[in-house]
Amino acid sequence: MGNALRFLCEKCFRPRTSEGGHGIDALGRDLFHFENTGQVPEGLSQHVEASKKTQATWYTKILVAWKEDPANNAEEAAILIVKTLQKHHKVNVEGLLAFYGLPDPAAIVQAPEEFPQKRPEGVKYELHTLPVAPKAVADGDTITVYVDTKNPRESAEVPISVQKATIQRREARARGDYARADAIQKQITDAEYRVFDASRNGEDILARKYRIRLRGVDTPESKMPYGKEAKEALLNLVEGKCLRILAYEKDRYGRTVADVYSGDVFVQEFLLRNGWGWHYTDYDKRPQLSQ
Structure with missing residues (x-):
C-alpha cells in the first residue's frame, strides 16, 4: 500500500514551482489544483498583466473547456487556451502560453484542423x-x-x-x-x-x-x-x-x-x-x- 501511494504522489501530484514551464503536464496539474482550491499558480503574475481575480476567470473557463475536450499534447493545449480566451487581451494569452512553455498561437492557427481529434x-x-x-x-x-x-x-x-x-x-x-x-x-x-x-x-x-x-x-x-x-x-x-x-x-x-x-x-x-x-x-x- 505504501509503495502504491508514493507512486501516485510522485507521478501526478507533484507540487508546482513558481517558474512555470513544463508544458501540458503542468497545465493539467494547475487546473486540478485550481478546481480543488480556487488558487491560480504562483509566478503567473510575472508573465501577465491581469489581476489574480482575472486569472481565476481564465482558469475557470479553461477548466470547463478542458473537461469537455481534454488536450493530449502541447499543441492541443495551446489551441484550447487561445480559443477559450479569444476575447481577452492577446498579450495576456501569450503570457499564459509562455508561462507553460506552450507553442506560439500564431504558429498553431495555421493548422487548426489537426487539433483536437474528434x-x-x-x-x-x-x-x-x-x-x-x-x-x-x-x-x-x-x-x-x-x-x-x-x-x-x-x-x-x-x-x-x-x-x-x-x-x-x-x-x-x-x-x-x-x-x-x-x-x-x-x-x-x-x-x-x-x-x-x-x-x-x-x-x-x-x-x-x-x-x-x-x-x-x-x-x-x-x-x-x-x-x-x-x-x-x-x-x-x-x-x-x-x-x-x-x-x-x-x-x-x-x-x-x-x-x-x-x-x-x-x-x-x-x-x-x-x-x-x-x-x-x-x-x-x-x-x-x-x-
Missing part, C-alpha cells in the same frame, strides 16, 4: 485515470485503472454507502484504529472503489475502479507463448501514466471495452503494429486495425 463514433463517455500501477496490467489486453471521483461524471454516481464508509474510515484512522480502517477499506474495495491516502495536497482520493478491455485487439494469455512479452509491452506503455480512455460498451465479463491512449500513443494500434496481438473483431470492425 471522438470516434460509438464512444459513450471518456475517462481520465490516475497513474497506472505496475500490478494493474493483467495481460496484454486488460488493464485495471482508477478514476478520481472528483470528476463530475463520477461524483454523481458514488453510492451513499461508499461515501459514508469513506468518512468512517477517515475517522477511524484519525483516532488510530487502523484495524477498523482496513476493514472499512475492504468494504469500499468490494464496492469497486478505493481510497488512496494523502495523495492530493495531503487529502485522500476516493477513486472508482474500472477493468478495461482494449477494443479491437486480442493478445496471448499470460501463460501462453508470448503472453508474458505481450503483457510487458502493454505495461511499458501505460505504467505510471495517466491514461485517456474512450469507453464503448461492456463485454460479457463486465469489463469496459475501450480505446486507450497513453500520451499521444494509441495503445491498440501500437500493440498490433509491433506484433503483440491480432485484430479482435467481436467489438471492433475498424479496417485500420485489421491491416
Whole structure:
C-alpha cells in the first residue's frame, strides 16, 4: 500500500514551482489544483498583466473547456487556451502560453484542423485515470485503472454507502484504529472503489475502479507463448501514466471495452503494429486495425 501511494504522489501530484514551464503536464496539474482550491499558480503574475481575480476567470473557463475536450499534447493545449480566451487581451494569452512553455498561437492557427481529434463514433463517455500501477496490467489486453471521483461524471454516481464508509474510515484512522480502517477499506474495495491516502495536497482520493478491455485487439494469455512479452509491452506503455480512455460498451465479463491512449500513443494500434496481438473483431470492425 505504501509503495502504491508514493507512486501516485510522485507521478501526478507533484507540487508546482513558481517558474512555470513544463508544458501540458503542468497545465493539467494547475487546473486540478485550481478546481480543488480556487488558487491560480504562483509566478503567473510575472508573465501577465491581469489581476489574480482575472486569472481565476481564465482558469475557470479553461477548466470547463478542458473537461469537455481534454488536450493530449502541447499543441492541443495551446489551441484550447487561445480559443477559450479569444476575447481577452492577446498579450495576456501569450503570457499564459509562455508561462507553460506552450507553442506560439500564431504558429498553431495555421493548422487548426489537426487539433483536437474528434471522438470516434460509438464512444459513450471518456475517462481520465490516475497513474497506472505496475500490478494493474493483467495481460496484454486488460488493464485495471482508477478514476478520481472528483470528476463530475463520477461524483454523481458514488453510492451513499461508499461515501459514508469513506468518512468512517477517515475517522477511524484519525483516532488510530487502523484495524477498523482496513476493514472499512475492504468494504469500499468490494464496492469497486478505493481510497488512496494523502495523495492530493495531503487529502485522500476516493477513486472508482474500472477493468478495461482494449477494443479491437486480442493478445496471448499470460501463460501462453508470448503472453508474458505481450503483457510487458502493454505495461511499458501505460505504467505510471495517466491514461485517456474512450469507453464503448461492456463485454460479457463486465469489463469496459475501450480505446486507450497513453500520451499521444494509441495503445491498440501500437500493440498490433509491433506484433503483440491480432485484430479482435467481436467489438471492433475498424479496417485500420485489421491491416
